[in-house]
Amino acid sequence: MSTATAEPMVRIRSVRKRFGPLEVLRGVSLDVPDSGVVCVIGPSGSGKSTLLRCVNRLETIDAGRIWVDGELIGYREVGGRLHALPPRELNRQRAKIGMVFQRFHLFPHRTAAENVAEGPVTVQGMGKRQARDLAAELLERVGLADRAHHYPAQLSGGQQQRVAIARSLAMRPKIMLFDEPTSALDPELVQEVLAVMRDLAEGGMTMIVVTHEMNFAREVGDHLVFMDDGAIVEQGVPREVLAEPRHERTRAFLGQVL
Amino acid sequence: MSTAGVLPAEDDAAELPVVPARTVRPGRWVAAAAATLFLAWLAYTIIVSPNLHWDVVVGNQFDHRILTGLWVTIALTVVSMTVGVLLGVLTAVMQLSGNVVLRGAASLYTWFFRGTPLLVQLIFWFNFALVFPQIGIGIPFGGPKLVEWQTNALITPFVAGLLGLTINEGAYMSEIVRAGINAVDPGQREAAEALGMSHAQVLRRVVLPQAMRVIIPPTGNQFISMLKTTSMVSVIAGADLLTVAQHIYLDNFEVIALLIVASVWYLLLTTIASVGQHFVEKRFNRGHGGLPRRIGRNLLPFTRRERLV
Secondary structure (H helix, E strand, O other), X not given: OOOOOOOOOEEEEEEEEEEOOEEEEEEEXXXXXXXXXXXXXXXXXXXXXXXXXHHOOOOOOOEEEEXXXXXXXXXXXXXXXXXXXXXXXXXXXXXXXEEEOOOOOOOOOOOHHHHHHHHHHHOOOOOHHHHHHHHHHHHHHOOOHHXXXXXXXHOXXXXXXXXXXXXXXXXXXXXXXXXXXXXXXXXHHXXXXXXXXXXXXXXXXXXXXXXXXXXXXXXXXXXEEEEEOOEEEEEEOHHHHHHOOOOHHHHHHHHHHO | OXXXXXXXXXXXXXXXXXXXXXXXXXXXXHHHHHHXXXXXXXXXXXXXXXXXXXXXXXHHHOOHHHHHHHHHHHHHHHHHHHHHHHHHHHHHHHHOOOOHHHHHHHHHHHHHHHHOOHHHHHHHHHOHHHOOOEEEEEOOOOXXXXXXXXXXXXXXXXXXXXXXXXXXXXHHHHHHHHHHHHOOOHHHHHXXXXXXXXXXXXXXXXXXXXXXXXXXXXXXHHHHHHHHHHHHHHHHOOOOHHHXXXXXXXXHXXXXXXXXXXXHHHHHHHHHHXXXXXXXXXXHOOOXXXXXXXHHXXXXXXXXXXXXX
C-alpha cells in the first residue's frame, strides 16, 4: 500500500490498550498513506473501534505511538521520554482529525446548520457569517441544503449522519475517522451515507473506516484490514482479501457476514 | 367462505359512521352536584362573613407599606434564585471534577446546608456578629487587615435573609444541576471533544444547554417555592411582604384581612411565575419537539400557536 518514499498520513506503531484485565489492542501497527482509504473489518470486540478512538485520543493508549500528518498524537518526545500533551495542544490535534460516530451524536439543541458551524465558531473562532456560509456549502455537498434549519430530531438517521459528516468536514480535517457510520441506520438509508463517503474518498480525503459494508470496502477502499482479538490478522487489497482470504479466522468471519 | 386473502371490496371500503358509546355515570353527576353545592356555600360564607372584613382587605391591598414589602419579596426571590443557580452550577461542576478536594468541598457544602433547617440558617446569619464581630479583607490566619467593617452594620436583616436563602438554595440547586449534567448522553461530550473543544467549551456549548432541559422544570418549581419561602425572613424582621403585613395587623388587629392581602400577592406572583416557567421550558426544549407535558396543556390558552417548521 504505502510507497516507501512518501510519509504516511497516519502511522500507527505497536499500539497496546487494555481495559482492566482485558487487553483490547495487542500491538497494532498500520500505515495510511495520504488520500488512502483503509477499511477495518472484524467481529465485535475485535478492537477495531478502540483502535479508531485511539487515533484522536478519545482513548489513551498504554503503549506504542500514533502519528497523524507527521505529528505524534497526545505526547511530546523530549530526551527519549514521552510527555503527555497539555489539553490545549491535544485539542489542537483533535481539531485536525474528523470523527463520525455510529450513533451520529449531533447536538440536539442546534439546527443542522448550527451543528456544522459549531466547530469553526467555537474552536477556530470563525466569524458567524463566514461559518454560516461554510455550513451552507457543506450541507449542499452532502445533499441537505434544504434541511439547514431542521433540528436533528426532525431528520432521518441517514440525514443525521450526513450532517455529522458535514460537521466534521467543517474543521477542514487532515483525515476522517468513521466508526461504523451506517450500523445504526435502517437498511434503505445506508446508501445515501455511503454515497457521501465515496464522494469524499474520490475527493482525496484520507479515511479510516470501521465498517461492515463489504461492498463499500471492496469498491472504495484501497486497503482492507481484518482484525480479531485485538490484533491485525490479515490485510491487503480489499478485492483479494474478500475473495481469497488466506487466514482461517478471516475465512470464518467472512463466511458469516457475506 | 371465499378464498383466503381476497375479500369482497365493498365490505372493506365502506366508511361507516362511528357512534360513541353513551354511558350514564350517575355517581359522577352526584359528586359534581355535591362539589358545586359545597363551593357555592363556601363562596357565600366567605363573602358575607362579618369576620373577614373585606373592606379592610381592599383598603390595604395597595397600601404603600405592602407594596414596599412586595418589592422586597420579589428582590429576595430573584437575587437568591439567580445567585443560588450560579452557586448550584459551580458546586455541581466541582462535584463532577476529578479533584478530590473540590469534590469533598462541594459535598460538604450540600451536606451541611441541606441538612440543617433554613430557619436556623436565617437566624444564624442574622446573628453572625456573635461569631465574627468584625469582617475584614486582609491576610488570613491573624495577618494584618486592609479593610474592616462592623458585622452588624454590614449584615442588615435583608442581607442576612439574602445570605440564608441564597446559600441554602445553592445547595439544593447543585443536586438539580448535577442530575441534569448526568442526564446528557456521554456521546455528546465525545463528539464535542472530537471537534477539538476544550473542557470549558464542551461544558458551556454542549453539556449545559442540554442539561438545561432537565434542570429547568425543577428550577421553576424552586423559584415558585422560593417566592413563598422568602416569608421565613419575617422571623428576622426581613421587611418582606409577610413582615409588613404582620406590622400592620399588630397595629390594627386585622390579622386575617392582612393575611389575605399578602396571600393575594403571593398567588399573583406564583401564577405569573408558572406562566414564565412554561415559556422558558419551551425555549430550552428546542430540537425535541412537542409541548412539555401537562403544564403545556394547562397553559395552552396563554401560548401562541406552535409555528410549523
